[in-house]
Amino acid sequence: MSFLNNVITGISLGSIYAIIALGYTMVYGIAKMLNFAHGDVIMVGAYVCFFAMGSFNLPPVVGVLLAVVVCTVLGMVIERLAYKPLRAAPSLAVLITAIGVSYLLQNSAQILWGAATKTFRPIVEGSLTLVPGQLSVSYVAILSVVCCIVVMVGLTLFTGQTKMGKAMRACSEDKGAAQLMGIDVNATISMTFAIGSALAALAGVLMCSAYPVLSPTTGSMPGIRAFTAAVFGGIGSVPGALLGGILLGVIETFGKAYISTDLSDAVVFAVLIIVLLVRPAGLMGKYVPEKV
Secondary structure: OHHHHHHHHHHHHHHHHHHHHHHHHHHHHHHOOOOOOOOHHHHHHHHHHHHHHHHOOOOOOHHHHHHHHHHHHHHHHHHHHHHHHHHHOOOHHHHHHHHHHHHHHHHHHHHHOOOOOOEEEOOOOOEEEEEOEEEEHHHHHHHHHHHHHHHHHHHHHHHOOOOHHHHHHHHOOOHHHHHHHOOOOOHHHHHHHHHHHHHHHHHHHHHHHOOEOOOOOOHHHHHHHHHHHHHOOOOOOOOHHHHHHHHHHHHHHHHHHOOOOOOOOHHHHHHHHHHHHHHHOOOOOOOOOOOO
């Protein structure tokens, strides 16, 4: 039964990684930039929900919705102030700016909420017993998987059926051509950041519900792991983010269970290196030759 427990834990953890990775892959697919501040937006969303449920005694659903709204606005503000002026700048300048925004959010969180680690109250409690005394699934794990599926289906329908979704796909193909066809590229990129940040808030709440520890650096490692999942699955590919997140969660869980807790991250990155050596574009990414 321990094997099944590890599978369930890996899938639920991978679902959270997948939701975070979707934010990375959407921004990269459309804006062609890596938003390394994405992990810290996760932390902000978790703090908003923490104080909404704790200090103001609001219901968990309201806390989650408030976190999503705050992070959506935060994502749009970050894009407008930090990234929009660098739209035509070299990628290195954008990368350095993203790292700067990440440290700004972490230090702002320390000033606002303190550096002490807080215990997060899960938005759902309890577990579903499958085999008495041997196999059970927490409601947080079930909720994580359900949210991941709903998000994937919603994003697929959004990008395929709505006007804004089609505009995003057009911008990901060719921003110049999309602008000539009347698409507001700036508004499209801003909407992408808004969606990615909303997903980060949801993932932050789910992650802290599953692992109830919250601090200003809470989003750092999950952000890096989710970026790894996006690269693993093929960055820029929405199904790739799902596949990469699930596989990463399973590999990390089995690495901790059967190899070493201290070496689990090393195992994850070793698998990533092997995959990229075989498929440089990721498991579901497509190699596109660049014309010069």
